[in-house]
Amino acid sequence: MARRGAPHLLLVSRRGAAAAGVDDLRRELARHGTAVTAVACDVSDRAQLAAALDSLPAEHPVTAVVHAAGVLGPGTPLRDLSVAELDAVLAAKVAGAENLAGLLADRALDAFVLFSSGAAVWGIAGQAAYAAANAGLDALAQQRQALGRPATSIQWGSWAGGGLASPDDLAAWMRRSGTLSMEPERAVAAVHEAVEDGAATVCVAGVDWDRLRDVYSAARPRTLLEELAPGDTGPGDPPSSAALLAALAPAERRAALLGLISEQTVALLGYDDDAELSPDRSFRDMGYDSAAGVQLRNLLATATGTKLPPTMVFDHPTPAKLATYLAGRLGEQAGEPVMERIAALQEVLASAAPDVRSAAVDRLRAIALALAPAGEGVSGSDEEIFSLIDRELGLA
Numbered sequence: 001m002a003r004r005g006a007p008h009l010l011l012v013s014r015r016g017a018a019a020a021g022v023d024d025l026r027r028e029l030a031r032h033g034t035a036v037t038a039v040a041c042d043v044s045d046r047a048q049l050a051a052a053l054d055s056l057p058a059e060h061p062v063t064a065v066v067h068a069a070g071v072l073g074p075g076t077p078l079r080d081l082s083v084a085e086l087d088a089v090l091a092a093k094v095a096g097a098e099n100l101a102g103l104l105a106d107r108a109l110d111a112f113v114l115f116s117s118g119a120a121v122w123g124i125a126g127q128a129a130y131a132a133a134n135a136g137l138d139a140l141a142q143q144r145q146a147l148g149r150p151a152t153s154i155q156w157g158s159w160a161g162g163g164l165a166s167p168d169d170l171a172a173w174m175r176r177s178g179t180l181s182m183e184p185e186r187a188v189a190a191v192h193e194a195v196e197d198g199a200a201t202v203c204v205a206g207v208d209w210d211r212l213r214d215v216y217s218a219a220r221p222r223t224l225l226e227e228l229a230p231g232d233t234g235p236g237d238p239p240s241s242a243a244l245l246a247a248l249a250p251a252e253r254r255a256a257l258l259g260l261i262s263e264q265t266v267a268l269l270g271y272d273d274d275a276e277l278s279p280d281r282s283f284r285d286m287g288y289d290s291a292a293g294v295q296l297r298n299l300l301a302t303a304t305g306t307k308l309p310p311t312m313v314f315d316h317p318t319p320a321k322l323a324t325y326l327a328g329r330l331g332e333q334a335g336e337p338v339m340e341r342i343a344a345l346q347e348v349l350a351s352a353a354p355d356v357r358s359a360a361v362d363r364l365r366a367i368a369l370a371l372a373p374a375g376e377g378v379s380g381s382d383e384e385i386f387s388l389i390d391r392e393l394g395l396a
Contacts (some may be wrong), residue, residue: 002032002033002034004192007060008032010060012043014042016038017039021324026038036038036356041094044092046102050103062104062109063310065104067137070117071088071092071093072089072127072130073126073129077128081128081129085129090132093133093134098140112150114154116155117130119140120135121155138200153202154204155205157207158179158182158205159182160181178291182205182206190204214310215310245343253342254326257323260303262277268295278319279318279323280322281319282317283317283322294314297309
């Protein structure tokens with residue numbers, strides 16, 4: 001705004017002139033010929049905001065508003081969200097915006113800009129209150145435009161260089177989720193473009209669409225993202241690691257895959273290199289969310305040369321179960337037909353102890369019964385049971 005010739009800016013925040021960086025900002029804006037007044041004010045308090053607006057000299061009336069206040073919620077799941085937590089998040093964004101709109105309703109403004117969030121578009125885990133608050137800003141912008149008043153609600157992605165997404169864990173989660181940081185200069189330019197475009201709401205974000213689609217659709221379908229073209233979830237030609245895995249014996253293959261899953265988990269979730277992860281511990285307990293799950297899927301798809309579903313860690317929720325699943329997939333690709341496995345089983349049972357053989361025959365008889373055509377019973381010798389299974393599998 002200063003670069004576009006604004007003669008005066010009123011900066012309103014809870015700390016006002018005492019806020020960090022205000023003096024540096026004042027000097028920077030002065031170089032552009034813009035005077036700055038910094039006022040301590042809680043914009044969710046209508047009386048405080050009215051007093052701040054009334055303090056402006058007549059020669060510097062309000063001609064444009066940029067409402068950028070906001071606070072993230074505590075990460076409470078929706079089912080556990082309290083009214084107090086919801087109210088705290090709504091206050092800064094929605095109450096502040098409504099107060100500005102009400103107090104300036106009779107002003108002929110050039111712009112009324114609200115900083116919303118992509119959370120209002122596609123949601124964000126643990127931030128139901130924050131998503132709702134931003135959706136409230138979008139609704140207010142549409143209401144103002146319906147009344148013939150200027151309004152632009154910008155649904156932001158992540159900004160680089162600070163902001164709500166600056167904590168390391170949140171920033172890392174957003175990157176894994178496909179939301180990429182934008183340089184501030186580029187984002188500021190988008191503000192002017194959005195206002196000039198005239199739409200009530202617009203989403204401005206750096207996005208890896210393939211990753212965003214996979215992450216947000218991992219647990220359930222997302223109608224919003226269904227029209228995005230599906231990405232390539234696995235290479236066409238298996239790399240050397242996939243060929244090596246496929247060449248291993250089944251037990252060795254599963255062990256190698258279990259080791260690979262553990263190595264990737266240590267790297268993805270930041271465990272110590274010497275951490276020992278139980279193969280029966282759930283991925284969720286280890287710290288996996290949908291973003292990390294999709295990232296693990298992508299790494300394993302590359303390593304195995306196999307197309308894997310985004311829901312992989314939900315469908316096979318422990319390293320042991322996932323390793324068994326992947327070993328089976330690679331076994332099928334390696335050409336291990338069912339008949340060969342049956343033949344190997346028959347060879348093992350031929351030299352097994354009588355009690356083991358008897359138990360195995362009982363189990364095979366139950367399998368054969370399940371495979372037999374409706375109404376047909378199953379009886380016969382061990383060899384006849386094996387032959388029936390062979391026929392019913394269509395391999396005899």
